[in-house]
Amino acid sequence: MAKQFVIIGGGIAGTTAADQIRKIDADASITIIDEEFHPLYSRILLVHYLEEKVPRERVFMKKLEWYTKNNIELMSGVIAKAIDTKNKFVTTSDDRELPYDELLITTGGELRMIEDDRRGIAYFRSMDDADYILKLVNELRAQPKKDWHGLIYGGGFIAIEFIKIFDHYNIPMTIMMRGDGFWSRVLSDHSKKVLADHAKAGGVTIINGVKEFDFIGEGDFEGVVVDGKEIKGQMLGVGIGMQSKAAFVREAGIEMDQGIVANSFLETSTDNVYTAGDIAQYEDVSAGRSMVAGNWMKAVMQGRVVAQTMTGTRTEFELVSSYSTHLMGKEIVFIGDTDRSAADKVVQHVAEAGDSVELFERDGRTVGALFIGSVKERQAITNAIKKSEIYAR
Amino acid sequence: MKLTIKVDPDLCIGAASCVTIDPATFLLNEENKVYVLDHGEAPGGQVYERVIEMTEDEKETLILSAQSCPTLAIFIYDEAGEQIYPDM
Structure with a gap:
């Protein structure tokens, strides 16, 4: 059978x-x-x-x-x-x-969501989410250009995707982050600074440390209130992680x-x-x-x-995986295990004005790396992780 | 058989799953884009398109690596110029 x-x-x-x-x-x-x-x-x-x-x-x-x-x-x-x-x-x-x-x-x-679910709040996981975002973007662009404003809540991969979308349509934007920068629990202060400087140079307004906010009005999304200050906008992209x-x-x-x-x-x-x-x-x-x-x-x-x-051929999974994206053209690559709390040591390998490379080490070997900007050592570092070696710095 | 392999650098995000599956054909450059190799070699430098002589087994690995690309940035054409991946 x-x-x-x-x-x-x-x-x-x-x-x-x-x-x-x-x-x-x-x-x-x-x-x-x-x-x-x-x-x-x-x-x-x-x-x-x-x-x-x-x-x-x-x-x-x-x-x-x-x-x-x-x-x-x-x-x-x-x-x-x-x-x-x-x-x-x-x-x-x-x-x-x-x-x-x-x-x-x-x-x-599964997406982590905020409590409010009014019209104009978008998440970004599925095809249906993408269709909804496009609809909201088109509605926003039908407004007078002087009023255009997109808001983002979060500081990880999905927040970066919303930045790409708003940037593509020349929509001015404000990003509210819960922590003190992009990937606040993963990146070093230098990496955060490289990304924040790049985003600001691209016209993004960043507000850090936003643990909570209120909404303007009761109906469709019109904006938020952060620390008593109103920030108006036509849509809110939320990317606060998965569970x-x-x-x-x-x-x-x-x-x-x-x-x-x-x-x-x-x-x-x-x-x-x-x-x-x-x-x-x-x-x-x-x-x-x-x-x-x-x-x-x-x-x-x-x-x-x-x-x-x-199907009966018992096979062990072994891979040094990676994830790549970019923030307004600035490359971002995570390789292997980049959990800061699980590393014995994190070495700031490159700390230039527009570049950052961090190496995650545990038990005397390199287990992960992250790159902001220059990725020229990507292959060499990936090879060291694969061979369970410490990357020769 | 001869296959034409093309990477669209505008679509490529450097996810590098193709490099993992078919390292003889794909490698990352310093711009975090994948370029095309001919059996591990890069005669003429780092290019996004090559015509390569391949065996049936090599073709299978190549198709698997193209299928693994999250942005469908790898295009494969047969000798007649017909696109064999992605399926039209």
């Missing part, structure tokens, strides 16, 4: 796994349960779409025909409600009970901590249940510790590796 594979989450990790499983096992039954109503698309490309670099249809990485051709059932707009790990089936929001032999959970992180709640996973008795706990083979605490992508808290071989890391490269590679293990 054909083996039954169920995958909860139709993003890049889950879809890559489905693709690999099909290549390995032509007869397997493969079902993807996905809360979204779209086939696979690239979350990374969404900002390119909003910056008008690519048309909307180019964001999609799979067409619906791909699923049919590969005999993969895609259940769109469906949520997994419960997992019975003893009798091995998943109950879905449309009341189906899907039996599985092997189950993969790749639901990704992994996945209540149905916890309720099923599958071990969770910061994410779904897995070993270096991406096997969870429960037999025949695996995880990959942003929701996985896995034993990272190159970092030498258990960690959650949300980035595209890792999600792709974990999808490929976990498919091997799920």
Whole structure:
């Protein structure tokens, strides 16, 4: 009888796994349960779409025909409600009970949200979010140009994406950060300064230390009140991080901590249940510790590796992953393990006016690095991390 | 077979998943963009487009690496000039 594979989450990790499983096992039954109503698309490309670099249809990485051709059932707009790990089936929001032999959970992180949900507040995770942002941007641009103003709350990757969008449409902007700079708990003071100087030179107004704020008015978004001062604007982009709640996973008795706990083979605490992508808290071989890391490269590679293990060839996941973006043309690259609290030492390797390179060291070796500006040592440092060496400074 | 491989530097963000999967064909330059190699070599310097003679296995690795690109910045054409990735 054909083996039954169920995958909860139709993003890049889950879809890559489905693709690999099909290549390995032509007869397997493969079902993807996905809360979204779209086939696979690239979350990374969404900002390119909003910056008008690519048309909307180019964001999609799979067409619906791909699923049919590969005999993969895609259940769109469906949520997994419960997992019975003893009798091995998943109950879905449309009341189906899907039996599985092997189950993969790749639901990704969930957005942290602010309490208020008035019109004009935007998040940025999905295709639907991107469409909504474009709508708000167009409404903003229909106003007299002198009134244009975009607001951003947060200081990480998503805040940077909102800066790109506003910058593309020449919308003046103010960014309110909870901490004392971009990635306040990750970056050194020098790195923060390089980024803040660059953003300010590009016309961005930055307000640090905004733990809370009020809204102007009761209706649609008109602006905020920070420390008694009104800042008017037509929209607010919020990017204050991700979390992994996945209540149905916890309720099923599958071990969770910061994410779904897995070993270096991406096997969870429960037999025949695996995880990959942003929701996985896995034993990272190159970092030498258990960690959650949300980035595209890792999600792709974990999808490929976990498919091997799920089809009977137990394969350990090992990768020095990286994430790249830019702030108004200033390159930003994170490589490997850049958790400051988990490092024995963080070395400020380069500290030039427009450049910063930091090296994260633990147990006598380099485990991570981050670059602001110049990336010329990227390959050499990545190689040192891969070889478990200390990067020769 | 001969394949034409092209990277669009405007789309490339230096995610480097292609470099991880197919290091013989892709490498990062100092601008954090990926350029195209011919079996690990860069005759004529760092260029964003090359025509490369490839085996069937090498082609498979190349397609996998292109599929892993989050910005679909890698374009592959066959000898007749037909785009084989991304699917049109």
